[in-house]
Every structure is written in C-alpha cells, then in structure tokens.
Amino acid sequence: MCGIVGLLIKDPDKREMLGRLGTEMLEGMATRGRDSAGLAAYTDEVEEEDARKFSLYAPNGDLDWRAFADGMQEHLDREVTFETNGNHAVVVPHGSADAAWRWVVEEHPEVSLLSVGRSIEVYKDIGHPADIAKRYGFRDLVGSHVVAHTRMATESAVTWAHAHPFTVGEDFCLIHNGSLSNPNNLRRMLQRRGMHFDTDNDTEAAARFLEWRLREGDDLEGAIEAGFEELDGFYTFLIGTKDELALVRDPFACKPAVVAETDDYVAISSEFRSLAYLPGINDADVFEPGPEEIFVWNKKSVAAKR
Amino acid sequence: MEQEVRSRKALEWDLGKSPVRALNNYLHHGLAEDGVEEVRVLNPDGAHHIAVGMDAPVRVDIMGNAGYYVGGMNKQAEVTVHGSAGWSVAENIMSGVVRIEGYVSECAGASGHGGLVVVEKDASSRCGISMKGNDIVVGGDVGHFSAFMAQKGHLVVCGNAGDGLGDSLYEAIIYVRGEIKSLGADAQEEPMTDEDHTTVASLLERAGFDHPTEKFKRVASARNLYHWNSEHDQEY
Numbered sequence: 457m458c459g460i461v462g463l464l465i466k467d468p469d470k471r472e473m474l475g476r477l478g479t480e481m482l483e484g485m486a487t488r489g490r491d492s493a494g495l496a497a498y499t500d501e502v503e504e505e506d507a508r509k510f511s512l513y514a515p516n517g518d519l520d521w522r523a524f525a526d527g528m529q530e531h532l533d534r535e536v537t538f539e540t541n542g543n544h545a546v547v548v549p550h551g552s553a554d555a556a557w558r559w560v561v562e563e564h565p566e567v568s569l570l571s572v573g574r575s576i577e578v579y580k581d582i583g584h585p586a587d588i589a590k591r592y593g594f595r596d597l598v599g600s601h602v603v604a605h606t607r608m609a610t611e612s613a614v615t616w617a618h619a620h621p622f623t624v625g626e627d628f629c630l631i632h633n634g635s636l637s638n639p640n641n642l643r644r645m646l647q648r649r650g651m652h653f654d655t656d657n658d659t660e661a662a663a664r665f666l667e668w669r670l671r672e673g674d675d676l677e678g679a680i681e682a683g684f685e686e687l688d689g690f691y692t693f694l695i696g697t698k699d700e701l702a703l704v705r706d707p708f709a710c711k712p713a714v715v716a717e718t719d720d721y722v723a724i725s726s727e728f729r730s731l732a733y734l735p736g737i738n739d740a741d742v743f744e745p746g747p748e749e750i751f752v753w754n755k756k757s758v759a760a761k762r
Numbered sequence: 763m764e765q766e767v768r769s770r771k772a773l774e775w776d777l778g779k780s781p782v783r784a785l786n787n788y789l790h791h792g793l794a795e796d797g798v799e800e801v802r803v804l805n806p807d808g809a810h811h812i813a814v815g816m817d818a819p820v821r822v823d824i825m826g827n828a829g830y831y832v833g834g835m836n837k838q839a840e841v842t843v844h845g846s847a848g849w850s851v852a853e854n855i856m857s858g859v860v861r862i863e864g865y866v867s868e869c870a871g872a873s874g875h876g877g878l879v880v881v882e883k884d885a886s887s888r889c890g891i892s893m894k895g896n897d898i899v900v901g902g903d904v905g906h907f908s909a910f911m912a913q914k915g916h917l918v919v920c921g922n923a924g925d926g927l928g929d930s931l932y933e934a935i936i937y938v939r940g941e942i943k944s945l946g947a948d949a950q951e952e953p954m955t956d957e958d959h960t961t962v963a964s965l966l967e968r969a970g971f972d973h974p975t976e977k978f979k980r981v982a983s984a985r986n987l988y989h990w991n992s993e994h995d996q997e998y
Contacts, residue, residue, distance in 0.1 A: 728808040
C-alpha cells in the first residue's frame with residue numbers, strides 16, 4: 457500500500473498555499489505508508505537559458521554544502537545559489553548546467569542527483585511522512601504544483617533511493633501506488649536502448665519508460681497510452697512535468713484515486729480523508745477517475761483534458 | 763385511551779475527540795447498556811471503519827464524509843452517512859439499512875447477505891460484487907464491473923451502468939433505468955415481468971426515490987457459464 461497526493465494551484469497569486477496544503481494532504485496519507493516519503497515541488501523557474509536547478513542528496517549528511525557551492529562556483533567562474541536542508545540541497549549554477557554536473561560527478565561522486573530541471577525540486581527520505589515534511593520544510597514551499605508520496609514498500613527495499621518520486625530527464629517525475637508485474641522486462645528493454653537505472657524498483661522502470669516515450673515524440677497522453685500496452689500490473693500514477701500534472705489508473709482501476717477541484721485548485725489523493733480539510737472542499741467537484749481515463753491539468757490552462 | 767410516548771435516547775460522539783476504535787467499542791458494548799437508540803457521529807472527516815459490525819436496532823447518523831468500510835457487516839441498525847463515503851460501504855451487510863446521501867467509491871454493498879444499501883448519488887466500480895442476498899439502490903450511476911458474480915439479491919440503478927455489468931452473474935437481478943455501457947460475460951437483458959415492476963417499485967419506495975418503473979431494464983444471468991462446455995473453447 458502507498459499513498460499518493462497531488463495539488464495544482466490554479467491562481468498564480470495563491471501559490472503560497474502550495475506548501476501548507478500539500479503537506480497537510482501528505483500527512484493525511486501517512487496511514488497508507490509510513491516507511492518513507494517524498495515530494496516534488498514545481499517552484500519558480502530558473503531564468504537563464506542554459507542554467508538548471510539541481511536537487512542533490514548527500515547520503516552521509518555531513519557534507520559541507522557551502523564549501524561544495526564555493527568549489528562549484530570557483531570551477532565554473534559563475535555564481536552558484538543554493539539552499540540546504542541537512543542531507544538535501546537545491547543548487548542553481550547560473551551558467552552551463554552540463555559543466556556543473558560534470559564537476560559534481562568528478563569532485564563529489566558521493567552526491568546523488570534527485571532531480572534536474574528548470575522548476576522541479578525533489579526531497580525524499582526514509583521515515584514517517586510527517587517527520588520528513590518537517591525535516592525538509594515542505595510547508596514553506598511556494599510553487600504551482602506538487603506531487604508527493606507515502607510509501608509502504610511491497611516489492612523492493614526501503615531506502616531513500618527507492619522512495620518516490622522517481623525523476624528522469626528534466627522536470628519529469630512519477631509517483632505510483634500499486635505494483636507492476638513486468639518491471640524486469642521493461643528495464644531490460646530500456647537498458648538495451650542505453651538507459652541507466654539507479655534502483656531495481658518497478659516505479660523507476662515505469663518512469664523511465666514514460667520519459668523515453670516523451671523523448672521519442674509522444675505527448676504526455678500518448679506516453680501514458682503507450683503505457684497501457686507495455687506496463688502490466690496495478691497502478692495509479694501521478695506524473696509531474698514543468699507545466700502539467702497528470703493522473704491515470706490502470707485498466708481495472710485497482711488502486712484508488714479521488715480528485716477534488718475548485719476554482720482555486722485541483723487536489724488528488726488516494727483517499728478523501730486527506731482532502732477533507734482543504735479550504736472550500738464542501739463545494740468542490742469531487743470525483744473518481746475511471747479505468748484508463750487520462751487527466752492532464754496544465755498550470756497555464758487548468759481545464760482538464762479527459 | 764392509552765398513549766405511549768416514546769422518548770428516544772440520543773448520544774453525540776465527536777470523532778475529533780475520541781477515535782473510531784472507541785466509538786465502535788461503544789456501539790458494540792456500551793450502547794445497549796445505556797439504552798441509547800440514536801447516535802450522531804460528528805467530525806468523521808473520511809475516517810475508515812465507522813460503525814462497523816453494528817448489531818442493534820438503533821440509528822447511527824454520520825454527520826459528514828466517511829472513509830472505507832462504513833456500516834460494514836451491519837445487522838439491524840440504520841446507518842446514514844450525511845456525506846460521501848469511500849470503498850466497500852456496507853460490505854457484507856446482513857440486515858438493516860446503510861444509506862449514503864452523497865457518492866461512494868468502489869465495492870459498495872459487496873458480498874452482503876441481507877439488508878438494504880442506498881446510495882443517493884453515484885457509486886463507483888464493482889458496486890454489489892458477489893452480493894448474496896442484499897438489495898442495493900443507487901440514485902445515480904454505477905461504475906464498471908458492478909454486480910460481478912452476484913449470487914442473490916437486487917441491484918437497482920436509477921442512472922447509467924458502466925462496462926461489464928453483471929459479469930459472471932449468478933441469480934442476483936439487476937435493474938437499470940439508464941444506459942448500460944456494456945454487459946459482462948453471461949449477463950443478458952430480459953423482459954420485465956409484473957413481479958419485476960413490483961420489486962423495483964418497492965425498493966425505490968424504501969430507498970426514497972420517485973421513478974416510474976417503466977423505464978427499467980432487467981439484467982440477469984443467461985446461465986451459460988453454469989456448466990463448463992468443452993465445445994465452447996473458453997468463449998462464452
């Protein structure tokens with residue numbers, strides 16, 4: 457069992473609500489998963505054309521992030537801004553992202569990449585979801601949309617790396633409630649195409665499959681439809697991209713999902729109980745997606761495609 | 763002339779202050795001792811397992827949205843959710859009435875042996891699967907695979923039914939007023955008899971819906987799946 461949570465704030469002036477409401481929803485789903493949790497927030501975009509935002513994880517927790525940023529700044533000879541939360545840091549080198557990442561790989565091989573993109577920030581760790589939310593200050597996040605996950609592991613190890621969200625490419629992330637029965641086949645198929653995997657987790661295989669379809673030219677709906685053919689098993693997926701939040705359930709709708717939509721937000725959760733305290737919930741349009749119904753909400757035009 | 767004035771003893775239970783486990787413990791054990799006949803449950807906020815395993819002729823009013831399994835295994839009691847509810851509402855209901863004023867999620871009234879489940883708005887997929895004698899009346903639509911392998915009892919749908927209605931049906935009867943997206947294996951539409959009209963009218967009245975029965979269609983088992991036939995080559 458796992459819990460999924462998604463929230464998209466429609467009105468750009470109300471994006472300060474994102475962290476608080478998203479955190480309350482996440483904590484509401486702690487009953488469905490309490491071994492680990494994670495969150496991807498889509499916050500202010502990096503402005504420079506070739507700059508990117510990196511979410512980094514230092515497993516030992518004793519990395520001097522200031523020295524890290526200074527080192528990167530010296531190497532790139534460009535300004536590096538960063539915010540840290542213990543073993544996590546969001547680092548923005550204001551220059552070539554490629555050069556910055558090459559420096560990380562060479563100088564700090566112990567540091568792992570949680571996400572890269574213009575907007576995405578990712579935090580994930582093991583522990584109770586409420587503790588993780590507090591540890592990384594989820595309440596203070598400001599942005600357009602968020603996806604978050606509470607995990608009760610059923611098919612692979614409990615580590616920070618196996619926690620959701622899984623990110624691939626830029627600004628793309630996936631969280632999953634369910635279990636796939638053919639992740640090994642998928643992984644082998646994608647590895648033959650040169651893709652590298654970080655874990656043996658089934659959700660990572662799905663994330664890499666969907667992102668591969670996007671790179672092959674599918675739009676988000678097309679990639680999900682390709683998944684109906686290739687992904688075998690149970691799933692409710694929540695997918696985040698820079699501008700979009702997407703939701704889909706498997707052909708039998710085996711895993712739960714509830715959507716609540718008002719003029720201010722679109723909120724998604726495994727169970728109603730984590731939507732129960734949202735402002736205006738009593739007047740919200742509350743519904744359950746059917747099997748293979750694809751919902752894509754775009755932060756720029758928030759009418760859902762069904 | 764003798765006149766019996768019956769004052770019903772009522773109780774309010776705030777789930778914001780005392781959790782579901784304590785409530786259910788009271789409903790199972792303390793209720794009869796106190797002679798309480800009505801319980802109003804405040805601040806349910808989608809909590810699971812509210813009023814599960816009731817076995818007393820009392821009213822339980824849940825003043826808001828309930829989570830999974832509300833009214834599960836109900837006997838005798840009249841449980842009303844003044845809001846919506848999650849998965850498996852009134853699962854395995856034995857008798858009494860479980861009424862949801864809003865929407866319900868999957869598997870409503872599944873595997874019940876008796877009693878009545880009323881959903882005033884829509885029910886999601888797998889409504890009434892494997893029902894064994896209970897009645898379910900849904901004011902709106904039901905989702906896919908409703909009444910799958912249903913053995914006995916009635917499912918009355920005032921709106922539309924989703925894909926695979928009545929798949930592998932046994933002797934439960936389904937009545938649908940609106941459109942049926944598709945029938946499941948071995949389910950077939952049959953003409954409404956006078957008895958069917960009487961049954962539907964009676965269930966609608968008990969559920970509090972006012973629809974003429976003329977528009978209802980009857981769906982029952984074609985009974986082709988009852989006996990395995992080697993010549994069918996798994997095609998039914």
